[in-house]
Amino acid sequence: MAGFIEGIERGQTVLFPERLEDWIGEDSLVRVVDLFVDELDLPGLGFVRSAPARTGRPGYHPAVLLKLFIYGYLNRIPSSRRLEREAGRNVETMWLTGRLVPDHKTIADFRRDNGPAIRRTCAQFVELCRRIGTLKGDCVAIDGSKFKAVNNRDRNFTKGKIASRLVHLEADVARYINEMVRIDRQEEGEARVEKMEHLARRYGRIRQEIARLKAMDKALTDTPDGQISLTDPDARAMATSARHSGLVGYNVQNVVDTETHIIVTHDVTNQGFDRDQLSPMATAAKEALNRDDLHAIADKGYFSGAQILACHEVGITTTVPRPATSGNEGKGMFVKADFLYDPERDVYRCPAGNELTYRYSREEGGLTVARYWINECQHCPLQRRCTSGKERRITRWEHEHLVDDMRDRLKRDPDPMTLRRCTVEHPFGTIKAWMGATHFLTRRLRGVRTEMALNVLAYNIKCMVALIGIRRMMEAIPG
Known part of the structure; x- marks a missing residue:
């Protein structure tokens, strides 16, 4: 009977201890992360040093924590607590950080305190892709997608939701009062006292909830969009493409190169619609690509005369289908x-x-x-x-005439909308798959923007490696 492949005895000693370097292959993605961060001008990007502890212990170098975060998002490990565990048990993170094991609070504080610098790092990688010639950016596709926030739907309030809850609570109040009157008339002894005390406690809790909701309803008058989110104050209720569905979250905007599928630029807003995002996103992409002209494709949710004109004035050609505002075409009538x-x-x-x-x-x-x-x-x-x-x-x-020209472009072959769909929706699907059936881990718009920048940076690194390979990538990183 043939034996099995046997491993090394755990207690076996070796004459020359193995080095961490020996465990990391030459084509390992972690080497790209290490080299990319080492070539960055961290102070110039705005990274700040961690404040030393009161005991006098020095803080961690920003490069160590940035490498750890990029590695985490590349490997679907965005949690600071999970990154702390990985730093102490993962050979690649040991090699990357020099066997340092920062605690989870230090890791989380780095992401919180260096949001703008992390977003600039993401833009720096796009500049690297452009500099080495992989990213030309002749045509880009723009789209938005809704991402869940840490705020649950039950902790997001509008005037309509508050009014509906108040109706139900007032009905409960009336029901408890009637029940207390019935018990007072029909029952005696200790059972009567216990029931009355129980109903009084329930009645008191409901009156407190009614007072809280009325105070919140009053506060809603000062909010510009008529919403209050208790867990994440910046998150907003948004409709999604599925009928009768929605979520409390953020609207993530991506501009993707149609040739390489690299995300050229991105942003996170808490507006539930895309209509005002065409010009800002297209202009940001044009600046990131350092181009004099640009062709931007978007779906009908971005159609706005003012936005189309703003793009035209800065040399951006837009192709956006005009939404149908009447049902005449379906009735066989002229449009x-x-x-x-x-x-x-x-x-x-x-x-x-x-x-x-x-x-x-x-x-x-x-x-x-x-x-x-x-x-x-x-x-x-x-x-x-x-x-x-x-x-x-x-x-x-x-x-x-700008709309007429767009209509002519839409009739050409290949269909620009098919190109848009095949380009910009893929990165969203990939990033959401990495995040899993969960939500952003951070709160407030500034934190969510930082978290999204790390997701986009990880996506772009993997995209570039798939396009040119790890060895060519490492050869191209040094300036």
Whole structure:
């Protein structure tokens, strides 16, 4: 009978003790982390030294803690307590930190106190990708995704939620009062006293909860968006793509290069919509890529005339589909796209061949729009498919040619929206898979931004290694 592969005897001694260096392969990802951090100008990025303990013991070098955090997020170990354990038992972390084992509070404090510097480190890696020529950034895709906060939905309040709870609590109060009256009339002895005391305690707790909710309802009048979150004050209730669902969390914005899938830039907001994010994110990507021009693709949630114009003014070409604001197309009726605009004569031509002429201009929602219409619709054979009124009206924004150009780009092959979907949704799926069915570990917007920067940095490192390999990556890191 064949034997088994046998391990080394635990008590066996060796003549020459093995070195930590011997346990780390030449192609180990931990070497990339070590070299990347060693090449950073940590004081220039804003990292601060840990304050020494009162006993006089010096603090840890920022490079040690930064390496530990990057390694943790690369290996799905974001918790400071888990990182403390890994530092004492993991050969790679021992090699990375020189066998130092910082306590979990020191690790957590480093992430809390160096948020802006960690975010600059993430941007520094993007600059490295651009410098070595891997990241060209001819075209980027923009998208947002909702991430759960540490705040539970039951600890997020709006006026509607408070009003609903108050109705139920007032009903409970009435029920307890009626029950106390019934017991007082029908029962005697010790059982009556015990029941009355029990109901009085329940009644008192409910009155306290009602007072707390009324005070919170009063405080809601001072909040700009009508929400209060008790655990994480910056977290907000947001709707998600699934029907009748939502979460309390943050809206993470990513700008991803369509060729390499590297995250060029990112941000975290507590606004539940994307409409105001097109220009800020596209402009930040243009600056990160150091380009004179840029093509940015986004979904219809980003459509905003003001945002599209702001991008155009700084040399950014945007492709964003216009959301359908009416159900006429589904009813088989004509929509605005069926009316052809003649820029030379400044008229619209309807499907029946008649012309809608310019009437006047005015400002709507901060945009200057012109009105066109025709008065001959009641005699037109296509009226039923066009309008139920006496005339058909068309509104045209003064920069409508930008929207027309976007519509033309959307009709080209390959479809930009397919490219967007295949590009920007992948990083979100990957990062959420790393985080698991959990939430951000930190609270407040500044902490969540730091945590997201570490996730993005870890994603980009893995992406670059997949593109060019570990050896080429290590050769390219030194400036």
